Amino acid sequence: EVQLVQSGAEVKKPGDSLKISCTGSGYSFTSYWIGWVRQMPGKGLEWMGIIYPGDSDTIYSPSFQGQVTISADKSISTAYLQWSSLKASDTAMYYCARPGIVGATYFQHWGQGTLVTVFS
Amino acid sequence: SYELTQPPSVSVSPGQTARITCSGDALPKRYAYWYQQRSGQAPVLVIYDDSKRPSGIPERFSGSSSGTMATLTISGAQVEDEADYYCYSTDSSGTHGVFGGGTKLTVL
Numbered sequence: 001e002v003q004l005v006q007s008g009a010e011v012k013k014p015g016d017s018l019k020i021s022c023t024g025s026g027y028s029f030t031s032y033w034i035g036w037v038r039q040m041p042g043k044g045l046e047w048m049g050i051i052y053p054g055d056s057d058t059i060y061s062p063s064f065q066g067q068v069t070i071s072a073d074k075s076i077s078t079a080y081l082q083w084s085s086l087k088a089s090d091t092a093m094y095y096c097a098r099p100g101i102v103g104a105t106y107f108q109h110w111g112q113g114t115l116v117t118v119f120s
Numbered sequence: 121s122y123e124l125t126q127p128p129s130v131s132v133s134p135g136q137t138a139r140i141t142c143s144g145d146a147l148p149k150r151y152a153y154w155y156q157q158r159s160g161q162a163p164v165l166v167i168y169d170d171s172k173r174p175s176g177i178p179e180r181f182s183g184s185s186s187g188t189m190a191t192l193t194i195s196g197a198q199v200e201d202e203a204d205y206y207c208y209s210t211d212s213s214g215t216h217g218v219f220g221g222g223t224k225l226t227v228l
């Protein structure tokens with residue numbers, strides 16, 4: 001069974017750095033793209049970017065380029081989303097997700113979400 | 121940047137047919153996908169490649185696409201179908217994904 005397990009909720013202050021994780025199991029981690037999706041409180045889904053763990057090829061949404069860093073450690077089947085300096089506007093639920101088939105980039109399998117709260 | 125446009129809300133009575141539309145300039149060249157998100161839960165894929173249904177999704181969910189518009193149809197909507205629905209596709213280059221703004225489906 002494909003599973004994506006995300007790290008737990010975080011409460012941070014503006015200016016803090018943060019790295020959240022998403023660990024895949026039940027499949028070949030290096031064979032599928034894995035992506036990140038933001039959902040701000042009461043708002044819709046936003047596609048942030050995707051990474052191919054096999055070769056670390058990464059594509060960012062223009063809206064998130066330079067604002068976050070997506071990475072992966074294939075040795076532990078884990079993808080990451082990180083910020084160097086958080087803002088209050090980064091408060092959101094963040095989902096990792098994986099396509100259903102090799103080569104696709106739409107998302108079929110989703111993590112449970114990581115809630116990030118940033119306030120002073 | 122590329123955008124997909126959905127109506128903010130759709131309302132139907134139980135047993136009626138609900139149709140949710142998604143418009144985007146690249147849809148003639150790119151597949152549309154549909155996600156259901158119930159309150160407090162992660163999204164669930166209900167339609168992929170314009171009109172295919174993943175295993176476990178009820179037959180009342182169907183999808184179609186023509187020109188710049190994709191449509192999710194729920195035939196005989198049930199109370200448990202009440203949720204937010206998002207379309208998804210990629211830009212014309214196929215590089216960047218994008219979600220529509222979401223449609224709140226009310227069944228009552």
